[in-house]
Amino acid sequence: MSMVVVGSVAYDGIETPHGKVDRILGGACTYIALSASYFTQPKIVAVVGDDFAQEDYDFLASRNIDLAGLECVPGKSFFWAGVYSNDMNDRETLATELNVFADFDPKLPAAYKDCPYLLLGNIQPALQRSVKDQMSGLKWVGGDTMNYWIADFRQELLKTISTWDFLLINDGEARMLSGENNLKKAAEKILAMGPHTLVIKRGEYGAILWRKDGHFMVPGYLLERVFDPTGAGDCFAGGFMGYLAGQGVDARSGNIDHNELRKAVIYGSVMGSFCCEKFGVDRFRTLTRAEVDERFEEFRAFTSF
Amino acid sequence: MSMVVVGSVAYDGIETPHGKVDRILGGACTYIALSASYFTQPKIVAVVGDDFAQEDYDFLASRNIDLAGLECVPGKSFFWAGVYSNDMNDRETLATELNVFADFDPKLPAAYKDCPYLLLGNIQPALQRSVKDQMSGLKWVGGDTMNYWIADFRQELLKTISTWDFLLINDGEARMLSGENNLKKAAEKILAMGPHTLVIKRGEYGAILWRKDGHFMVPGYLLERVFDPTGAGDCFAGGFMGYLAGQGVDARSGNIDHNELRKAVIYGSVMGSFCCEKFGVDRFRTLTRAEVDERFEEFRAFTSF
Numbered sequence A, B: 001m002s003m004v005v006v007g008s009v010a011y012d013g014i015e016t017p018h019g020k021v022d023r024i025l026g027g028a029c030t031y032i033a034l035s036a037s038y039f040t041q042p043k044i045v046a047v048v049g050d051d052f053a054q055e056d057y058d059f060l061a062s063r064n065i066d067l068a069g070l071e072c073v074p075g076k077s078f079f080w081a082g083v084y085s086n087d088m089n090d091r092e093t094l095a096t097e098l099n100v101f102a103d104f105d106p107k108l109p110a111a112y113k114d115c116p117y118l119l120l121g122n123i124q125p126a127l128q129r130s131v132k133d134q135m136s137g138l139k140w141v142g143g144d145t146m147n148y149w150i151a152d153f154r155q156e157l158l159k160t161i162s163t164w165d166f167l168l169i170n171d172g173e174a175r176m177l178s179g180e181n182n183l184k185k186a187a188e189k190i191l192a193m194g195p196h197t198l199v200i201k202r203g204e205y206g207a208i209l210w211r212k213d214g215h216f217m218v219p220g221y222l223l224e225r226v227f228d229p230t231g232a233g234d235c236f237a238g239g240f241m242g243y244l245a246g247q248g249v250d251a252r253s254g255n256i257d258h259n260e261l262r263k264a265v266i267y268g269s270v271m272g273s274f275c276c277e278k279f280g281v282d283r284f285r286t287l288t289r290a291e292v293d294e295r296f297e298e299f300r301a302f303t304s305f
Helices: A028-036 A054-062 A099-103 A125-133 A147-152 A154-161 A171-178 A183-191 A232-247 A258-275 A289-303 B028-036 B054-062 B099-103 B125-133 B147-152 B154-161 B171-178 B183-191 B232-247 B258-275 B289-303
Strands: A003-006 A010-016 A019-026 A042-049 A066-073 A078-084 A091-097 A117-120 A140-143 A166-170 A197-201 A207-211 A214-218 B003-006 B010-016 B019-026 B042-049 B066-073 B078-084 B091-097 B117-120 B140-143 B166-170 B197-201 B207-211 B214-218
Touching (some): A003 A028, A028 A054, A028 A258, A054 A066, A078 A099, A125 A154, A197 A258, A214 A258, A214 B289, A258 A289, B003 B125, B028 B054, B117 B125, B125 B154, B140 B232, B166 B171, B183 B207, B197 B232, B214 B258
Parallel strands (some): A003 A042, A003 A117, A010 A078, A117 A140, B003 B042, B010 B078, B117 B140, B140 B166, B166 B197
Antiparallel strands (some): A078 A091, A207 A214, B078 B091, B207 B214
16 A cells, blocks of 8 residues: 655755765655655655756656655755765764745645555654644554754654654664663653654664564664665665555554564665665665565574574 | 683672672683583683682582682782773773783693683683693684784784684774774675684674674664673673583584574573673572573564564
8 A cells, every 4th residue: 555755855965985976866755755665655745946856756756656745836945965974873964955845834635645654754743743634544654753853842742743653763862752871761661652663773783663562673784885874764764664555554453463563674674774875865776676675585594593 | 512711710890870899700701601601511711819709719610610720829810990981881991900810821621621612711812822722622612802912912813813713702893803894894804814703792782693604693682771781792702602512513513503603692692681780790690591591582582573
């Protein structure tokens, strides 16, 4: 089944130890949708300016991404620029120009409103809520957030995630949201905030899936070279949710198949790892589903005993 | 089958955010032997001063550790003191008093010399070599080292590990030894130095087993509270090698059971995690083999999909 994805579609300027690009296709919604497109049909809700290039529309459409909810308004698209440290573990933001994204007021096309899967990328929590309120018959809804919303929009954020099925954040954000340094205690506190499922991303160290009845851990895939980590977390989210949507997993049935959740975490990890292999979204210009499934089996091979 | 363990038996002063002890039983050889004692009979080769307490002899003996090679000489035992940072990821050494350990010249009791398993704790590479030279009929030999030997005794160290079956070090040491920041490349370079098996410990993030034909990754066990991480890496080594010795795995047969190696990494991880639950070696005063096996099954439960 298809899934709705809300977030930013943007242009990025990126510098890593392996190279530099001034302006390439980026944005959380873009990465999520590209990643999810290997498992389901993503339906984008986002806004771009009239500078958004035809070749970028064409690329997204070529991956069977529904662009009916990609609004184009006069002005410039969201632009972000950053530079990574030598070991890629830190990055410094050089520019954040919201442009048309500053007035983003997501409106869903009628054909999106009964879609059973909704992934809310990292945007203002009130906007995330307004998108959810426009939909009905949801089987899985959840998303991402970031330190800025946790620190300065805490009550708004808590209200928003209280009705989600899952929250997908990194370890630093989990510690910040819960006020607990220990991840096990942090997870317990976050599960008490509403979501029955929590995924904590740990960058190169993998991810942890938490539910009240237990957890699942996967190590990070070892790459010979991390070319550009931009978007890896969003690709994780897209693979995770895309797989669940593709399989038709229903969180509201009261009977979630735990092994499907675990496989979704693996597919998330697989997609995050591919994302790092080239600059920006470039890996998705050639990546095939067969390669995705091959890497999934690699995960099984290097983790089973 | 039994295994010989060489290294330090010492007293430690430890301060963590959870408490402070001035002088408790410690040392790499101690931790390794206690951990391995759940799987095999460890035979210690070490030196202590005449201040070494009867209750500490008794404790080691109570775990069926062979103390024939624990030499006692006039003077004080090796003493180390350190203080951990609040998040336990860093520690500062406050004191290193070699005392009788400064003149340690390991001599093996006759009954040790045909033992098929040898684990060389972190001591001077030339001493590690002299111990190995005293033995015959070895089926598995390997050990640990540290940044000091890698930086200042590099040629000596390379000569020593060139004849080992396995090397067991942490990620920082692997990067330093190989000169490669990327762990995959680092592992390839180290495997070309002699050992056919490499285990890279990553602290709270788990461990990786490397061989020329592939690798195995395990995430770190999530503890609610890390009471004291002192000795966790040595306990990993003891669990890893102790399990192989207990199972009689033969590296020289040319036909190593890879699943036994993977299980050895899990048992190493299990023992390292228990070590952190109390100060110093205290967890091993009560730990049972049944608890060890229960946690082994927990690892299977939270990693399989």
